[in-house]
Every structure is written in structure tokens, then in C-alpha cells.
Amino acid sequence: MSPYLTDPKTESIVPVVQGGKLTSGTNTVSFSCCGVRIAVEFDSRISTSNIRSVLPPEFREFQGEETDHHFSLVGAGGTPHGEQMYRIRKGSTIAASPVSLGQAMVVLHKTVRHCVAEYTRDRAFVHAGVVAWKGRGIICPGPSFAGKSTLIRSMLNSGATYYSDEYAVFDGNGHAHPFPVPICLRETDGRGQTIDADRIGAQPLSPSLILFAQYRKDGSWQPGTLTPGQTLLRLLENSVSMRRNPHTVLKVLKEVTVAAKAYAGERGEADAIKDWLEGLAF
Amino acid sequence: MKPIARKDELIVEEVLGEWVVYDKNQKRAHNLNSTMAWIWHHCDGRTDVDEMAMQFDQEFGSSGSLDLIRSGIDQLEAADLLVSAPRDVAHAMAASGPEMSRRSIVTAGSALAPILVSILVPTAAAAKSGGDDGKDNKGKG
Numbered sequence: 001m002s003p004y005l006t007d008p009k010t011e012s013i014v015p016v017v018q019g020g021k022l023t024s025g026t027n028t029v030s031f032s033c034c035g036v037r038i039a040v041e042f043d044s045r046i047s048t049s050n051i052r053s054v055l056p057p058e059f060r061e062f063q064g065e066e067t068d069h070h071f072s073l074v075g076a077g078g079t080p081h082g083e084q085m086y087r088i089r090k091g092s093t094i095a096a097s098p099v100s101l102g103q104a105m106v107v108l109h110k111t112v113r114h115c116v117a118e119y120t121r122d123r124a125f126v127h128a129g130v131v132a133w134k135g136r137g138i139i140c141p142g143p144s145f146a147g148k149s150t151l152i153r154s155m156l157n158s159g160a161t162y163y164s165d166e167y168a169v170f171d172g173n174g175h176a177h178p179f180p181v182p183i184c185l186r187e188t189d190g191r192g193q194t195i196d197a198d199r200i201g202a203q204p205l206s207p208s209l210i211l212f213a214q215y216r217k218d219g220s221w222q223p224g225t226l227t228p229g230q231t232l233l234r235l236l237e238n239s240v241s242m243r244r245n246p247h248t249v250l251k252v253l254k255e256v257t258v259a260a261k262a263y264a265g266e267r268g269e270a271d272a273i274k275d276w277l278e279g280l281a282f
Numbered sequence: 283m284k285p286i287a288r289k290d291e292l293i294v295e296e297v298l299g300e301w302v303v304y305d306k307n308q309k310r311a312h313n314l315n316s317t318m319a320w321i322w323h324h325c326d327g328r329t330d331v332d333e334m335a336m337q338f339d340q341e342f343g344s345s346g347s348l349d350l351i352r353s354g355i356d357q358l359e360a361a362d363l364l365v366s367a368p369r370d371v372a373h374a375m376a377a378s379g380p381e382m383s384r385r386s387i388v389t390a391g392s393a394l395a396p397i398l399v400s401i402l403v404p405t406a407a408a409a410k411s412g413g414d415d416g417k418d419n420k421g422k423g
Contacts, residue, residue: 118406229300229313233401236302236311242403246293246304254295254302 026074030067031059034120034169038112039067043074046101054109056116057179069115071095073108090115109181117167117240123177124170124252125240130163130179131155132201133277136208137176139168139260141238147215147270154270155277156199163201167240172248174255175204207256209280210235212264213273221272223265231262285355286327286365303363309403312361318396321354325364331355344394354396361400 027048028041033056042051051073052061069090076087079099086104088096088111095111098104117125128141129152138155142148152165164179171177178201212234213221226234235253236242242249267273293304301319303312314322320341324334335348344350358364 114406227300227315228297229302229315230399232295232297232302233311233313233399236304236403237401239403240406242304242311243309243405246306250293250295250302250304254297257297 026072029055029061030064031055031061033057033059033116035122036069036116036119037062037067038069038071038115039065040108040112041070041072045075046073050101050105051108054105054112056113058177068119071108071112071115073104113167113179114240118244120241121245121248122171124245124249124256126168126170126235126253127166127238127240128168129165130168130176130201130205131160132163132205133158133160137163137205137260138277139176139207139210139256141168141210141212141235142214143238147213147267150215151211151213151267151270151273154274158274161201162199163205168207170252170256171204172252172255173204174252174259175206177204178202207260209277210256210260210262211273212262213267214265216266216268219266219268221265221267221276223263223276226262226264228257228262231260232257234262234264284327284330285325285358287322287325287358288363288365292363304403305362308362310361311401311403312363313397313399315395315397317350317394318354318357318398321351321396322358322363325355325358327365342394347394350394350396354398357396357398361398 025044026041027044028039029048029051030037030039032038040051040055072087072089074087076085076097078084083099084101086098086101087094088098088104088107090111096104096107098107126139126141127143127148128139129148130140131138131152133155138160140148140151149165152160152162156162162178162180163176164181166181167179169177169179180200210226210231211223212226213223232250232253235256236249239249239253291306293306295302296319299316299319301314301322303314304310305312320338321334324337329337331351332348335346335351338347338351339345355364
């Protein structure tokens with residue numbers, strides 16, 4: 001059978017997919033990250049370096065077919081406006097149909113990172129921004145659109161070192177590891193700020209402060225303190241892999257909780273927290 | 283009358299005097315403050331509620347903690363952290379009506395009040411989106 005078929009919607013030629021795997025006309029990058037083994041199969045017209053540029057930090061490529069998760073990225077014809085469409089699958093399930101290569105890279109990047117976050121057995125991923133500020137680790141947990149990126153950006157503007165604005169990645173000692181969004185994606189991804197490489201954290205970071213700061217337009221940052229148990233519960237609310245790996249996640253986040261002071265409250269402008277931090281005795 | 287703490291399918295971590303309990307069946311996490319943790323720990327199937335209250339008073343130098351213990355056991359039962367709940371406690375609380383409610387309010391205001399807060403641990407997708415995370419504060423204290 002020909003490895004290509006005609007897409008009935010676009011009448012363009014697309015690779016055949018059997019059982020979630022492309023049959024030919026593709027290249028594959030297999031890698032592991034945080035113990036999760038992933039294969040990304042992609043249309044051979046896309047360069048391997050493009051794919052590598054959006055893989056998660058600390059990824060290690062390997063040869064071989066034994067992987068836990070399989071992604072594919074292929075061209076899927078053109079739009080009526082002449083744009084090239086793409087299709088991203090996880091296994092045999094269509095995850096997204098982006099309309100440009102740049103958008104496809106952003107989606108692939110997010111999907112693969114989330115897969116690592118969900119399935120890792122080695123580390124605990126929490127939806128949070130992370131910076132080092134005056135030598136202290138600051139963790140800002142919260143779901144998407146809770147204002148994490150704005151808060152992190154404000155701290156970066158004050159000289160903080162960037163670790164992540166998406167996931168806090170904790171090892172067994174409760175230390176946060178850098179998990180930055182690749183610089184090549186920051187503009188496309190809507191984060192819109194390029195960060196110099198020397199401002200990106202390199203070493204694991206012991207958390208000193210955890211801020212549950214919920215943005216509200218008219219909010220005023222007058223936080224209350226949280227007990228360790230309350231803090232752990234709120235971290236679990238933002239944990240990605242607690243359901244899949246509860247023993248590890250609970251132990252790791254306990255280490256984080258014991259090491260750090262935690263505050264919660266509503267915030268208005270992010271700079272108010274920056275001022276508050278200046279006056280805070282760690 | 284002699285409550286038993288549930289142990290199956292639970293993961294328990296002690297965090298500086300508080301306990302965090304994860305229920306693998308229901309995908310819920312509970313935070314037990316130190317008083318609630320003490321009560322749960324004493325739900326050993328051998329100690330009835332009156333004895334538990336006396337032990338509590340001796341240990342913490344308090345007095346008349348029966349309502350406090352009952353309040354704690356009621357919350358533990360609601361959170362499905364007991365194997366069997368002492369039915370007569372629920373009956374007694376229902377029967378005593380407004381008077382018991384007032385006492386519960388006094389209990390809730392005390393520094394030793396047992397507090398249990400529960401969340402539904404989100405799926406990976408829900409944690410990402412910040413969607414319905416099923417937060418259901420069951421704290422009554």
C-alpha cells in the first residue's frame with residue numbers, strides 16, 4: 001500500500017497512519033526525559049534540528065524502538081488560504097491540527113512536556129513558575145491563566161534568575177530543576193520575552209518561599225500564611241502526576257513543604273508582590 | 283461506639299504535626315490538623331468516644347472535649363476515613379438539635395478544634411487547565 005493517501009477534506013497528499021504510526025516518509029527522534037521514553041515521528045520535510053529544539057530540557061536521545069509514548073507530526077494539506085496544515089497525534093489520537101509549522105512546534109512542545117510531567121516516576125511536576133531571587137527559590141503555583149507568567153516576568157525584571165514559568169520540577173530532595181521554555185518558542189508561545197542564557201538557572205534550587213497568588217483585577221496582596229499541611233494540599237491541587245504516582249509525589253512535595261514558607265492571597269499588579277518580597281525577611 | 287480508622291488504599295504523610303492523607307480509591311487528599319490527626323490515630327477500635335475524650339483532656343490539659351471528639355469523628359466519617367462510624371454519635375447529635383449545634387460552634391472556635399479539609403486531586407489535564415478541580419472544603423471546625 002502506498003504510504004500516502006489523499007485527505008478527503010483538503011484533497012492533498014498525506015502520509016498513511018497505521019495504528020498511530022506513520023508507515024514511511026518520516027524520521028523519528030527517540031529520547032528520554034525524567035525517565036519517560038518518547039518517540040517523535042515527523043514528516044521528513046521537517047528538519048530534525050527543528051524537532052530537537054522543542055524537546056524538553058535534559059532530554060537524552062537514544063536509538064531503539066522501546067518507548068512509552070509515541071507522537072507524530074505530519075503535514076496535512078493546505079488551508080483555503082494557502083497555509084500548510086499539520087496534524088499532531090499522540091498514539092492514534094489526533095491531538096491538534098495546527099495551521100503553521102511554528103504553531104505545530106508550540107503544540108508539539110507543550111504536548112510532549114505535559115506527557116513527561118504526567119508520566120514521570122522520578123520527579124514531581126507542579127504547575128508553577130519558579131525563579132531564584134537573591135539566592136532564594138520562589139515557587140508560584142497556579143493553573144494556566146492564573147497569572148504565573150506575569151508574576152515571573154515581574155521578578156525577572158528585578159533581576160531574578162529564571163527556572164520555569166510553566167512547571168516546577170522537583171527531585172526527590174524537593175529541589176526545583178530548571179525547566180525553561182525554549183527561547184525559540186517564547187515569542188510564538190505568547191510569552192513574548194527572550195531571556196539571556198546566563199539568566200537561566202543551572203543548578204537545582206531549594207525552595208524558600210511558595211506564593212499562591214491568585215490574580216484579581218482589583219486585588220490587593222495581603223497574604224495569609226499557610227500551615228505545612230495546607231501548603232501540601234494546595235501543591236497537590238496543582239500537581240500533574242499525583243493520580244498516577246501518588247507515593248512519589250506526596251513524599252517529594254512534603255520535602256518542598258517542609259523547606260519553604262507559604263503564603264496565599266489575591267494579588268493585583270505583580271509589582272506589588274515584588275515590593276512585598278523586598279520587605280520580607282526570609 | 284468504638285470507631286476504627288480506615289487504612290486500606292490510603293497513603294499517609296505526617297507534615298510537622300499535621301497529616302495529609304491520600305485516598306487512592308476516591309482520588310481525594312485530606313489535610314488533618316493536629317487535633318484531627320490525634321483523633322484519627324486513636325480510632326483503634328478499642329477506644330470508645332468517651333474514653334477518647336478523657337484521654338484527650340488528660341493529654342492536652344483541656345476539659346469537656348466530648349463534643350470536640352464527636353465533631354472530629356463526624357468529619358472523619360464524612361471523609362470516609364473510618365471503617366465503621368459510631369452510629370449513636372450521629373443519632374445523639376441529631377437528637378440534641380440546636381443545643382448540640384451551639385456546642386459545635388463553640389468547639390469550632392477553640393484553638394483545639396479538629397479541622398479536616400479535602401480536595402479532589404485533579405487529573406493531569408485538569409491540573410493543566412485549572413478547570414474543575416472538585417475542591418470541596420469539608421472543614422467544619
